Amino acid sequence: MIGSLLAWFTDPANWSGDDGIPYRLWQHLWYTAVTMLVAALVAVPLGLWVGHTGRARWLVSLANSVRAVPTLGLLLAASLWLGPKLPGDLAYVVPSIGVLAILAVPPLLAGTYGGIGAVDPSARDAAYGVGMRGRQVLWQVEVPNALPLMMSGVRSAVLQVVATATIAAYLGLGGLGRFIIDGIKLGDYAEAAGGALLVALLAIGLEGLLAFVQRRVVSPGLTGRAVGGSRNDDEREGREDPADATVDLRTPA
Amino acid sequence: MIRFDAVTKEFPDGTVAVDDLSLTAPTGKITVLVGPSGCGKTTSLRMVNRMIEPTRGSIALDGQDTGRMDQAELRRGIGYVIQHAGLFPHRTVIDNVGTVPRLLGWDRKRTRERSRELLERVGLDPHLADRYPAQLSGGQQQRVGVARALAADPPVMLMDEPFSAVDPIVREQLQDEFLRLQDELGKTIVFVTHDIDEAIKLGDQVAVLRVGGTLAQVAEPSYLLAHPADDFVADFVGRDRGYRALQFQDAPRLPLRSEHTVVLGEPPGRTDAAWLLVVDDERRPLGWVEPSRIGDRAVEDADLHRGGTVARAGGSLRGALDAALSSPSRRGVVVDDSGSLVGTVLAHEVLTAIEDTDRPERDEGDPVHGGAVATPQDGG
């Protein structure tokens, strides 16, 4: 098995053209990016609004309950419903992206809302007290402090999308999942396994990248990484590193 | 000057937090709002900078109705210090301090200079400037909070239990430094605390509030201790009132007796005294020793009995009395401003002085009961 797998990876034919590895990788990343953009446009303002004003919290619970619905089911149902109504490729691209975006919203929403909620209330009070207006409080104080959880939400969402996009290949969507689906259909295990390994590597790679971005973007004052200082009057307890807050917000896929 | 004019705060569920409060906080003085939980002290404070809006009545800052001003601009002109400091965790200490200047549009350079200056003023090590709040102790965070409030040099400061969240030793340090700072700066301050001793120590004027938000009494601390207006105030002010009131009364010239001393490191010499005072080469008292235990050898550090407190000549009666009571020889040690021994005093001599001193007269220091609080001219 390993032998044929290696053969698949070293076959130059698999590295060129529309069904080659680079193109499929590009497709997968493209779908992920588009989905994240769409989902963020909905989830982030909504999450900021719910967190900042404290209203409509039920929206967050609703979003979280999506977790129980099987992803495959959503994809297939959406495709069956919308497919006949759309021409050509759109027949599977639109329902796929639509479901991808819907599944990316809950973790983003939960991360944004949770992040704003985790902001120290006295810091918020002080922000108003020193004379910041609502918008200034939001952007200068709440968002920077919400970043750890927001980034955590972004990470969950990205992985969610990568995983679902893989499955969407069943509907015909491009991306690395196609190797898996095509491989299974043709009985070519090497192709399927090759695709699976690539997907796994992509997922791990993105996770690592985002973890790095999170470390860079979140203020050191929040991560507890900045060490030192003279604590000569009272004992302070060690804090857990909020940069690693792994509230797993993904819907399973 | 801050004037509360029949201010009432009623919450939607019907609770009346502040009831018809009329009070003047004089310019350049510290006015303390004190009372039990539920007396509306914090609510009253937060109405000054409109973090809470009054239901009825108005608050005026130097004659201007705060209700008519732009909220954010009002707050930028008022220093605001809260319990737990409320520092922004994502910003460095120096950026925290520079918050209001930046809001007001100062440039970065000027802001940083000013922030550094203030950090020094509140007694913080300059190398803490680039640290984050999470790296600081509670006391340090509180100092940063005060520095932040002072950054734009506001004439008015609101302080809500700023020293309650730290341990007693740190609290005392912060209180002393706060008084020193106020001596230098002369801000108009409204200070909220639940601790009557803190109120008495810090306030130029103390307003005692009742549960339900009514004003029970407002007066100078010494007057409050001597003439509580009713049972509630008397109870709240607490026991030891007489003793605590002594801290406000300067000791008139007390009869001081000279004291035989021995310098640390020398033998006691011949003496019948049960207790001998040990001093250093500048005649500063170090403690008492019992010559009978030492005999002919030199007096050492380990022999010292350090239980007695030391009173300053020209200090308060309380200090003098405590020095006498706490001394193992029953002779209270009195020193001059440089710390050198002046003489000793006995407890009964202090008590005689106390009896001969007049208590604050009724109607002199109590504006609520018809008197006037002496204040410098308001305005400007």
Next chain:
Amino acid sequence: MDWLSSHWDEVVQLAGDHLYLAGIPLVVGLVLSVPLGWMAKRWSRAYPVVVTTTGLLYTIPSLALFVVMPLILGTQILDPINVIVAMSIYTIALLARTVADGLKAVPDHVEQAATAMGYRGLRRLVGVELPLAVPVISAGLRVAAVSNVSIVSVASIVGVAQLGNLLIDGFNRVIWGELITGIVATVLLALALDALIVLGSRMLTPWQRAAGGHP
């Protein structure tokens, strides 16, 4: 639903398979997570290692893991064992940290009192720490259960039979009744497992009921 009534037996059979494929890993995963979580809690250096490794494992999309399993296990691609092992890995990835956090949440003074009374090691773990960690662990287990039930449906793509088959078949043959039944049945199964875990957790923590609390 017409489709359901005429295919009841088939649905029940598939549901049973689904429960098997989702449930066994839950049990296996839980059992294996306990020692892992305990180690992570006991040795502070182990904690970040466990968290990072399990985090990475959970990152791998399910379809990919199902396909790669035969390579690792040396099994046939259609073998359900692939799914069970893969799901167990996911469960452990979710639960190891939860167990560690649950054990950490046991108050120090309780632990010390237990030790002082002579409870040590395994007995203390089983008799004192684990029972007290039940609320946290059961919360994590619920997430794992719902998650597992949902993920398992993907296994139809690799040919392992369970409720996901209704989705695929309903889609391919355009039978809405079948597709909808598949979705609904999966959701119901997830909710049922969730309720079961809540019940079990309550039974294991009678002291919380007595205090009028809830898990």
